[in-house]
Amino acid sequence: MEKKESKTLERVTIRFAGDSGDGMQLTGMRFTNTTALEGHELVTLPDYPAEIRAPAGTLFGVSGFQIQISSSEIHTPGDQPDVLVAMNPAALKVNLKLVSDNGILIINSDAFQGRNLALAGYETNPLEDDSLKRYQVFAVPITTLTRRALEGVKLSVKEKDRSKNFFALGMTFWLFTHPLEPTIEWIKEKFKNRPELVEANIKALNAGYNYALSTELFSTTYRVDKAKKAPGKYRNVTGNEALSIGFITAAKKAHKELFLGSYPITPASEILHELSKYRNYDVKTFQAEDEIAGIGAAIGASYAGALGITTTSGPGVALKSEFLGFAVMAELPLVVTNVQRGGPSTGLPTKTEQADLLQALYGRNGEAPMPIIAAKSPADCFSAALEASKIALMFSTPVFLLTDGYIANGSEPWLIPDVDSIPEIEVHYATDPDTFMPYKRDPKTLARMIALPGTPGFEHHIGGLEKDDTGDVAYDPDNHDRMVRLRAEKIERINQYVDQPEINGDPEGELLLISWGSTYGTVFTAIEEIRKRGKKVSWYHLRWIYPFPLSLEKYIHNFKNVLVPEINLGQLVKVIRDRYLVDAKGFNRVRGLPLNTHELVEAIENILQK
Amino acid sequence: MSQQDKVRPGKVQLTRDDFTSKSEPRWCPGCGDYAILAQMKKILPDMGIPRENIIFVSGIGCSSRFPYYMNTYGVHSIHGRAPTIATGIKLANPDLKVFVITGDGDGLSIGGNHFIHLCRRNVDITVILFNNRIYGLTKGQYSPTSLKGQITKSSPYGSLENPFNPILMALASGATFVARTIDRNPKHMIEVFKRAAMHKGTAFVEVYQNCVIFNDGAFADLTKPDTKSERALYMEQGKPYVFGNNRDKSLRWSSNHFEVVPYDENNPDKELMVHDEHSLNPTLEFGLASLSDDPNFPTPLGIFRDVAVDTYEGLLLKQIEFVKQKKGEGDLEKLFHSGNTFYIENK
Numbered sequence A: 001m002e003k004k005e006s007k008t009l010e011r012v013t014i015r016f017a018g019d020s021g022d023g024m025q026l027t028g029m030r031f032t033n034t035t036a037l038e039g040h041e042l043v044t045l046p047d048y049p050a051e052i053r054a055p056a057g058t059l060f061g062v063s064g065f066q067i068q069i070s071s072s073e074i075h076t077p078g079d080q081p082d083v084l085v086a087m088n089p090a091a092l093k094v095n096l097k098l099v100s101d102n103g104i105l106i107i108n109s110d111a112f113q114g115r116n117l118a119l120a121g122y123e124t125n126p127l128e129d130d131s132l133k134r135y136q137v138f139a140v141p142i143t144t145l146t147r148r149a150l151e152g153v154k155l156s157v158k159e160k161d162r163s164k165n166f167f168a169l170g171m172t173f174w175l176f177t178h179p180l181e182p183t184i185e186w187i188k189e190k191f192k193n194r195p196e197l198v199e200a201n202i203k204a205l206n207a208g209y210n211y212a213l214s215t216e217l218f219s220t221t222y223r224v225d226k227a228k229k230a231p232g233k234y235r236n237v238t239g240n241e242a243l244s245i246g247f248i249t250a251a252k253k254a255h256k257e258l259f260l261g262s263y264p265i266t267p268a269s270e271i272l273h274e275l276s277k278y279r280n281y282d283v284k285t286f287q288a289e290d291e292i293a294g295i296g297a298a299i300g301a302s303y304a305g306a307l308g309i310t311t312t313s314g315p316g317v318a319l320k321s322e323f324l325g326f327a328v329m330a331e332l333p334l335v336v337t338n339v340q341r342g343g344p345s346t347g348l349p350t351k352t353e354q355a356d357l358l359q360a361l362y363g364r365n366g367e368a369p370m371p372i373i374a375a376k377s378p379a380d381c382f383s384a385a386l387e388a389s390k391i392a393l394m395f396s397t398p399v400f401l402l403t404d405g406y407i408a409n410g411s412e413p414w415l416i417p418d419v420d421s422i423p424e425i426e427v428h429y430a431t432d433p434d435t436f437m438p439y440k441r442d443p444k445t446l447a448r449m450i451a452l453p454g455t456p457g458f459e460h461h462i463g464g465l466e467k468d469d470t471g472d473v474a475y476d477p478d479n480h481d482r483m484v485r486l487r488a489e490k491i492e493r494i495n496q497y498v499d500q501p502e503i504n505g506d507p508e509g510e511l512l513l514i515s516w517g518s519t520y521g522t523v524f525t526a527i528e529e530i531r532k533r534g535k536k537v538s539w540y541h542l543r544w545i546y547p548f549p550l551s552l553e554k555y556i557h558n559f560k561n562v563l564v565p566e567i568n569l570g571q572l573v574k575v576i577r578d579r580y581l582v583d584a585k586g587f588n589r590v591r592g593l594p595l596n597t598h599e600l601v602e603a604i605e606n607i608l609q610k
Numbered sequence B: 001m002s003q004q005d006k007v008r009p010g011k012v013q014l015t016r017d018d019f020t021s022k023s024e025p026r027w028c029p030g031c032g033d034y035a036i037l038a039q040m041k042k043i044l045p046d047m048g049i050p051r052e053n054i055i056f057v058s059g060i061g062c063s064s065r066f067p068y069y070m071n072t073y074g075v076h077s078i079h080g081r082a083p084t085i086a087t088g089i090k091l092a093n094p095d096l097k098v099f100v101i102t103g104d105g106d107g108l109s110i111g112g113n114h115f116i117h118l119c120r121r122n123v124d125i126t127v128i129l130f131n132n133r134i135y136g137l138t139k140g141q142y143s144p145t146s147l148k149g150q151i152t153k154s155s156p157y158g159s160l161e162n163p164f165n166p167i168l169m170a171l172a173s174g175a176t177f178v179a180r181t182i183d184r185n186p187k188h189m190i191e192v193f194k195r196a197a198m199h200k201g202t203a204f205v206e207v208y209q210n211c212v213i214f215n216d217g218a219f220a221d222l223t224k225p226d227t228k229s230e231r232a233l234y235m236e237q238g239k240p241y242v243f244g245n246n247r248d249k250s251l252r253w254s255s256n257h258f259e260v261v262p263y264d265e266n267n268p269d270k271e272l273m274v275h276d277e278h279s280l281n282p283t284l285e286f287g288l289a290s291l292s293d294d295p296n297f298p299t300p301l302g303i304f305r306d307v308a309v310d311t312y313e314g315l316l317l318k319q320i321e322f323v324k325q326k327k328g329e330g331d332l333e334k335l336f337h338s339g340n341t342f343y344i345e346n347k
Helices: A024-037 A089-096 A114-119 A142-149 A157-161 A164-175 A181-190 A195-214 A239-253 A269-276 A291-303 A314-330 A357-362 A380-395 A405-409 A477-497 A517-532 A552-556 A572-580 A597-609 B033-046 B063-069 B082-092 B104-110 B112-121 B166-173 B186-198 B282-290 B312-327 B332-336
Strands: A005-009 A011-019 A041-047 A062-070 A083-086 A104-108 A136-140 A220-224 A232-238 A258-262 A283-287 A307-312 A334-340 A372-374 A398-404 A411-415 A461-463 A509-516 A538-542 A544-546 A559-566 A585-588 B054-058 B073-076 B097-103 B125-131 B177-182 B203-208 B232-234 B249-254 B257-262 B299-306 B341-344
Touching (some): A011 A024, A011 A089, A083 A089, A104 A164, A164 A195, A181 A195, A239 A258, A239 A307, A239 A398, A239 A405, A239 A411, A258 A269, A291 A314, A307 A314, A307 A380, A314 A334, A334 A380, A357 A372, A357 A398, A380 A405, A398 A405, A509 A572, A559 A572, A559 A597, B054 B082, B063 B097, B082 B104, B097 B104, B104 B112, B112 B125, B166 B299, B186 B299, B257 B282, B282 B299
Parallel strands (some): A011 A083, A258 A307, A509 A538, A509 A559, A559 A585, B054 B097, B097 B125, B232 B299
Antiparallel strands (some): A011 A062, A232 A411
């Protein structure tokens, strides 16, 4: 062994991979939490199959968790892992092509035999041929060592083997000079009803750490300095967690109860799970019999005075469409969160995509405009939920909030805001029964007058039929034309009450990038890289996609090229071409994964070199 | 709004006129819906519920225009989905008295799923289902309660489908109040509506309602003077099941089925079973409900079931209180600072 040294890295990407039953998501989350507590910048990418327990050893059953940690600002989980922890041959096979040259492979050599190799499609054992010579390979008999460490623990061999992920985690902690204590505390709490599991997992964790230490397995350990972030208290959050906190906050700030009507669907279910915990915050969660009932109940609750929200993914939105039109017609506040996943149909339930933008914009019968806001990162889901709720209540309209599987499950540190610094959300109700008409509008916002059931003197009807101002059903052609235009104009006026994004970079030049939603991180990183190379590129990231921000008008015609990167076949780009008649081009990959920074950099270079 | 609208209901005695909206009903002349509307207006003033706390929610169909004709809060929603909106309303504000107005197509076809789940949850909502065994507003197609063989616009050679029995569906889905009445018997309807509206939990009332245009006379046997006594059985709490032109017939449960037995009012058989709407015996409820449309038996009308079970919203409120006691009132400060937190110090 060479002399041990410690290297300080600015950023590093680590990927844990194994069978879907190997506990890789849990391992990744534990590593993430410790990383967060150490004060590093981090972005994570859970990447797992839809099958809960796919057949062991198969390629399609491989579950991965990637994390990039850094001492400087980062916005992606990294393109290429520098370290891959592979618990079996399939995990190696699936992930090896991602790993950077000379990257570190920590491999459970016990799993590299017989049937496992065959299932992964290896004709020879890659640990024994020279196919891994481009990498630093650390083949460790993790299963054997875990069993040995757990001798005397009252568990079956099968149960002991389940602790091997903690052994791997222990080794990885040592490699990155991370402390074990937070994980030990977590294990004690998590398994407090199963003392034998507490013992086993802690022993395996320590054994992995000590094995790496005492065998001097790695010649180098790595350090990542604390991130140079704004000082303050941070909390590591996934997008779905941040979203839930955002909605609770919005309801409290509006002095309303929060009502979630929802039906389980990947990858949105965690929001339902999370919000169900907060009964003491007057959060009423209702697991409905189907997607339609979920939104129906939310609309009913909203009419009765709660902050009504529903959460789903693309297929669920398809089912909710008729009710969305109803909410547009009845002009009721509602926030509809679509955690987008790969489509169409059932598609790729656990993978990410941005292909529901046109569905959100146009997926309803009739002229049914709905505002659309998109979150750009896991922590940003908090403010997106808050802002969506505010606009829904202020304009008495359903609002689409788009996130996606990547930011919903991914996590990053969230700078905890001061509760008092978050403004109250003012909700206006009709006050004079003599002049009350349900479709009389606020002259500024065009929001209709709201009176809650239970208020004497304001008895009225709402419904899906076209109405006139009084709330009576109206078939008059001119009234319909007027109401259609009013509903559209109301949504346009939201622009006067939300921040307009500003351009990042010069206001004119060779190339303007326009993006929305979760590609924020990749575009940020790609532009950073391009600018490092001394080249110029400008960037405009949308928060509200409908109404379309006004400030883009100022810039879009000042650029020779406009490039719109999206995880779809070009949806925002269509809207931009339609709106500005510019020859905007798309950069599109639809692989169920976040965009790859290197590929985007290359695409930008190609345009700049023309 | 007239002055009258500003009267605070609950403090003064309301009349049926207080519940009449300014919208003129647009049902066909002679439609059974008028009778239902009239009886609803009659019962509400005496329910002791402030008018502003009453809300009618409907779906789509002839019956679903109902909320427009009531001077209360109302939601005319989308096809089949009224139970979902009603559930949201009730859970958000349990003080409201929520009615769902639906029909056989709206409630049992497109909205069948919501209907059974509403019953199962026992949300405190009163469901009035207008059953005319036909799609009226779309002009005469067979519905899920149309009889097999029924000739309609979409079944010119006769419907091939077996109809639902709405009472059986409601019973099987766990509704805690289940009853049937008929448009041509307003006195009976009033009694059933009152009981249903006062029930705590999901109350389901099937109203046999005649569609004069597309399915006229569907329930004529139950109302025509020459047949009604033989064909309709009015169930009464604690009394034997008596019917027949001379009130000379009754029902008896014989091992696993009902049978018709002679009845003598002056000398009733002590062994004869009596109706118990509070019974928790599903066999008899299902047995009675199954008699509908059986040529060998009369069709039962009245209350099949009326049992007290915790309501969904009651349990929800209890749970909220429980969690508040256990964890304390929700506090955003605490919420923000829970989970995995860490500090980044000033450099």
